[in-house]
Amino acid sequence: MITIGQLADYAGVTTKTIRHYHERGLLAEPERDSSGYRRYTAQDAIDLVKIRTLATAGVPLARVKDLLDADPETLAAALAEIDRELRERIGELRRTRGQLAQIQRGERLFVSADVADYLDRLRELGISERHIRLERDGWILLQTASPEDAAEWIAEKLTLIADPEFRAICLDHDAAYDWSPDDPRLRTLADRVRDWHAGRPPPSAPRHPALAQFVARSQAGVSSPAWDQLVELLRT
Numbered sequence: 001m002i003t004i005g006q007l008a009d010y011a012g013v014t015t016k017t018i019r020h021y022h023e024r025g026l027l028a029e030p031e032r033d034s035s036g037y038r039r040y041t042a043q044d045a046i047d048l049v050k051i052r053t054l055a056t057a058g059v060p061l062a063r064v065k066d067l068l069d070a071d072p073e074t075l076a077a078a079l080a081e082i083d084r085e086l087r088e089r090i091g092e093l094r095r096t097r098g099q100l101a102q103i104q105r106g107e108r109l110f111v112s113a114d115v116a117d118y119l120d121r122l123r124e125l126g127i128s129e130r131h132i133r134l135e136r137d138g139w140i141l142l143q144t145a146s147p148e149d150a151a152e153w154i155a156e157k158l159t160l161i162a163d164p165e166f167r168a169i170c171l172d173h174d175a176a177y178d179w180s181p182d183d184p185r186l187r188t189l190a191d192r193v194r195d196w197h198a199g200r201p202p203p204s205a206p207r208h209p210a211l212a213q214f215v216a217r218s219q220a221g222v223s224s225p226a227w228d229q230l231v232e233l234l235r236t
Contacts, residue, residue, distance in 0.1 A: 001039035011048045018048065026051050026065050058086055114154045115139045121161050122170065131174045165196055173230070181229040190233035 008015045021027040027047055030038045047068065054064045059082055067078055099109060108116040119132050143150040160166045172189050179185060 001041060002045070003037055004040065007040045007045055007048060010045055011052055013048070013052055017052075021048070021051055024061055024065075026061065026068075058082060111136060111139045112143060112150070112154070114158060115143070115150070118154060118157050118161065121158075125167055125171060127170060127174050128177075130177070165192075169193060169196060173227075176226050176230060177224045179226040181225040183226060186226060186230050187233055190230055193234060 002010070004015050004018055008018055011018075018027065022029040027044065030040060030044070033039050050068055051064055054067060055061060057079075059067065059079070063078065063082070067075055070078065111119075115136075119136055122132055122135065123129075139150065139154070142153070169189070169192060172185075172192075176183075176186060176189060
């Protein structure tokens, strides 16, 4: 007969672990002797080693009790099922790690690689993060609701970004956010935008016009007096 401390040393666990196993009903808790100590038998030590081995192998404690005295066939089947569950969890953890890695790379978690490349090109031009966030949020909505439209439009954008005049207009439009609505540069910018569009084929019509309007409305709150004035100049 041995004490709980001796049992813990023998099995390579802590006395706290043994008490936890008592609470879970995995290991029988012996009565105290006349000296007030609980005395454990060799069978208790054998059972504890079995419990520790199963738990260390990844068997949930809720299933350990049923497997302690299982026949070899039942034990093998149960362990195969637990192994399958563990492999599924490992797969989920790997996917989570992949998502974390994408988050570290910025918006590539939320948009396609083509959109992320386009946003990176805007950064290289010197476009403000305010403007890039606005673009990104629009693409998130568009790609979720209409992947076909998003794929077609981003292909056009990637072509346009190679045009020096398009890049210059993007930079000036971004800078115009902070201009006064009476700034004469706004009319010049509006004329440049009209001239640039006049020399190009019309953009692809959206497959879902209501969606395009929804995306536009979602961005309506991100403006400035100068941008609003520029819109009015382009309309007239």
